[in-house]
Amino acid sequence: MRVRVLCFGILRDVLGAEFQLELASGSNVAAVARQCEVRAPQLASLWPRIAVAVNQAYVGRDTGLVDGDEVALLPPVSGGASPSV
């Protein structure tokens, strides 16, 4: 199956704004994350903090995917907060 991957923030700088990914049927979000981690090893420390949205809803890494899904990789959003907010 094929999914559309959208990247934001620093992920976009490294991986590009969007691309198609071919996956084995029955793949889940973790499979997408793994493929992207391989392409961006310099961001290894960031990956545990990346959120994923499928079709614009936040999901867990074990969420299954189907052909045509839109998978967005989201770094922590920019709070702009100082430590004391």
Next chain:
Amino acid sequence: MQVELTRAVIDTSAVTAALKLGEDGAVCVFDGIVRNNTRGRQTLYLDYTAYEEMALEQMRSLATEAIQKFGVRDVAIVHRLGKLEIGETSILIGVSSAHRGVTFEACRWLIDTLKKTVPIWKKEYFVDGAVWADGEAFPDAIVPAESV
């Protein structure tokens, strides 16, 4: 309920005025502006980007939730995208209601929650380089602390 992403200068007076009805006794406004430095490093300007469809949907949900949670009458959330200069408003949140107490609470909750969950990012351009602004970790419900 006004929920908007815009690339134009935010008209804070217009947004605030639109929130006022006769039965309101208070409008609480949060005006988020571009600061001229981050931890002492001089900022030239910021650039905001968003996962727009999702951000709008999340903002609408937050506005609705604030009304239900705090019992306020109306909410406005306007976030600007693109290049912003020092001192400009990047986000305006307004909350109106009959009584002031809940407007303060709702307003605080809205900005604090938006800054943790709504897919909007800012890149800071300094004299000596540019960085994506640090974000707080997502709440546990979105990214479990131990997830790989």
